[in-house]
Amino acid sequence: MDRFANIEAFVAVVDTGSFSKAAERLGATKSVVSRRVSLLEKHLGAQLLARTTRSQSLTSAGTQFYQRAVAILAELDEAEQSLETAATELRGKLKVAAPLSFGLRHMTGAVNDFLCAHPAIELDLDLNDREINLVEEGFDMAIRIGELQDSTLIARQLTTIRFATCASQSYIEQHGEPQTPDELPQHVGLHYNNVTLRQAWEFRSEVGSRHATIPGIRFSANNGDVLIAAAAAGLGIITTPTFACADWIADGRLVTILDDYCRKPMHMYAVFPPGRLTPRRVRAFTDFLAGRFGERPYWDEQIGVGN
Structure with missing residues (x-):
């Protein structure tokens, strides 16, 4: 009996919530996964799943054994990787989730470079842009921006996400440029509707x-790139992360306004499933991203913000 394969099957069933999903994760059939769990229960002399x-x-026995099983598999993976030295190559699979717009632009x-x-x-x-369940869907890590809702996740900050308020020169020529946020109600806004209006349009001055x-x-959407293109077409004012609009500002398609006011910056994190040792390949990829982006990422340097 392959005890580790049986333990792995049991953990996968608990993580994913079904034998079918566990089979997909493990690249096996549902019947094989079911048989492995049954063999494990027979070996332990206890029913793990009702x-x-x-x-x-x-x-109750399954709950107790699951906690130990997760630790066993993580320690096995760590033990295998501990035999590797810095001179040996990283190997294995990485499953990573990231926001759509950020991923297309910067991942x-x-x-x-990492794969090369x-x-x-x-x-x-x-x-x-959906918030995936790392455990149920078998992800090694995810990139997330903003406040972390799940306090059980292990997190490492990768960089700071700053915002810019922008419009096209044609919009400013037609409607004028607001000098303070208090003038915004007289203007047309473009809104990213994955955040509330208050979150998107609350500004802080230099004095706090x-x-x-x-x-x-006038126009709201759940994708920032669509709204940035609308702003460049002169349809309104947008407040958006600098990682999305830096190129548009740099080449003059958008200009920044309300430069003495800003949205509260957010942070970008790498998050990992709880209760497990993080594999060496995952740590290496996280270190790589943290070094590549840094506290003042290259897109902020491009437009001179974040000094």
């Missing part, structure tokens, strides 16, 4: 005073 026709849940080059440097790494990159003033929203 099964029904529609679902399964941990028994592409990073991933290419480590040819034995296999990378599965999921670019999506707050201004929560909302323009008339």
Whole structure:
């Protein structure tokens, strides 16, 4: 009996919530996964999962064993990697999730460079703005921007995300340039609707005073790139992360306004599943991203913000 394979099957069923999803993760059939769990239960002399026709849940014995099983698998992975030295190549699979717009703009080059440097790494990159469940979906890590809602996740800060308020020169010529946020209600706004209006349009001055003033929203979308293109077409004012608009500002398609006021910066994190040792390949990729972006990332240097 392959005890580790059986333990791995059991953990995968608990993590994903079903035998079918566990089979997909492990690259096996559902019947094989079910047989492995049954063999494990027989070996332990205890029922780990209470099964029904529609679902399964941990028994008290299963809950206790799951916690130990996760640690066992993590320690095995760490033990295997500890035999590698700095001179040996990283190898294995990495499954990573990242926000769509950031991923398209800034993960592409990073991933290419990392894979060129480590040819034995296999990378599965999921670019999506939804908040994935790392454990259930089998991700090694995810890139997240903003406040972390799940306090159980292990997190490492990668960089600071700053914001710029922008409009096209044609919009300013037609509608004028607001000098303070209090003038925004007389202007047309473009809104990223994955955040609230207050979150998007609350500004802070250099002296610390707050201004929560909302323009008339003409166009909202759940993708920042669409809104940036609309702003460049003269359709309104946008407040957006500098990682998304730096190129547009640098080549003159957008100009910054309200430079004495800003949205509160956010942070970008690499987050990892809780309760497990982080594999060496995951740590290496995280270190690589932290070094590439840094506290003042290259897109902020490009437009002279964040000094």
